[in-house]
Amino acid sequence: MNKTLAICALSAGLLLAGCQSVNTTSGGAVGVERKQHMFSMLSSQEVDQMYAQSYAKTVSEASSKGVLDKTSSDARRVRAIADRLIAQAPNFRPDAAQWKWEVNLIKSDELNASCGPGGKIFVYTGLIDSLQLTDDELAAVMGHEIAHALREHGREAMSKAYGIEMAKQGAGALLGLGQGSLALADAVANYGMTLPNSRGNENEADLIGLELAARAGYNPNAAITLWNKMSKASEGAPPEFLSTHPSSSSRTAALQAAIPKVMPLYEQAKKS
Structure with missing residues (x-):
């Protein structure tokens, strides 16, 4: 077995050690x-708990800088949409009903939104204003971010990074590898494991977010128009093979295939 294959085998063993399959x-x-x-x-x-501390610090800093928006019509929109999406989160994991959810709008040109572990949501005004998002489109992007938190993609990424670091240290100690070989191991771990799984996580967030929005009474077709707007706003993005996000075409195709599965949930929500 050559050194690269030895690193890969050791990495796999160490990643499995101390892991739970959930x-x-x-x-x-x-x-x-x-x-x-x-x-x-x-x-x-x-x-x-770690993320809650970081979130509170960011909220405090935004407030001191006067960029924490609590009163505008957009702030009210964001909270209203979040409330409807959060109410549907227990359909995917019942314990989400006990999470200490928080929702805040930040005045910034950044085209971004996030939902961290435990249900801590940020939306940036640039996303709403630059893309002129409808309520349905805003629900699509917020549902996507909430899905990341429900699936604990953050903890999964931390577990993976920890496992890779253990594997690197173990490989270096046991095989006596130099820095060049460890750099190769880094590249193998990064492109062979981290990035494809990250794209997989994005796909999962797309699908779960689509269903959350539909259950909350937002038109799932808005996910298509949302990501078309995002694609136009981010022209020149890296190719899919080296990106943590799916290409626009593959993302749209996956969403279009899933829309018929959630459309009955949307129709039912509209009647209730």
Whole structure:
């Protein structure tokens, strides 16, 4: 076995050691059923607590700078949409009903939104203003971000990074590899493991977010118009093979295939 193959084999063994195989959410109508590997020493509660501290600091800093928007019509829109989406989160994981959800709008030109571990949501005004988002489109992007939190993609990424670091250190110690070989191991781990899984996480967030929005009474077709707007706003993005996000065409195709699965949920929500 050559050194590169030895590194890969050792990495796989170390990544599995101390890991739990879990499915953080139910599959839903969209059928997200992938098992996730989480380090048992890195609990959901610990990750939630770490992020809550970071979130509180960011909110405090935004408030002191006068960029925390609590009163505008957009702030009210964001909170109203979030409330409807959050109400549907227990369909994917019942414990989300006990999360300490927070929602804040930040005045910034940044085209971004996020939902961190434990349900801590940020939306940036640039996303709404630059893309002229409808309520349905805003629900699509917020549903996508909430899905990341429900699936604990943050904890999964931390577990993976920890495992890779363990593998690198173990490989270097046991095989006596130089920096050049460890750099190669880095590249193998990065392009062979981290990036494809990250694209997979984005696909999962797309699908779960689509269903969350539909259950909350937002038209799932808005996900298509949302990502078309995002694509036009981010022209010149890196090719899909080296990106953590799916290409616009593959993302749109996956969403279009899933829309018929969630359309009955949307129709039912509109009647209730």
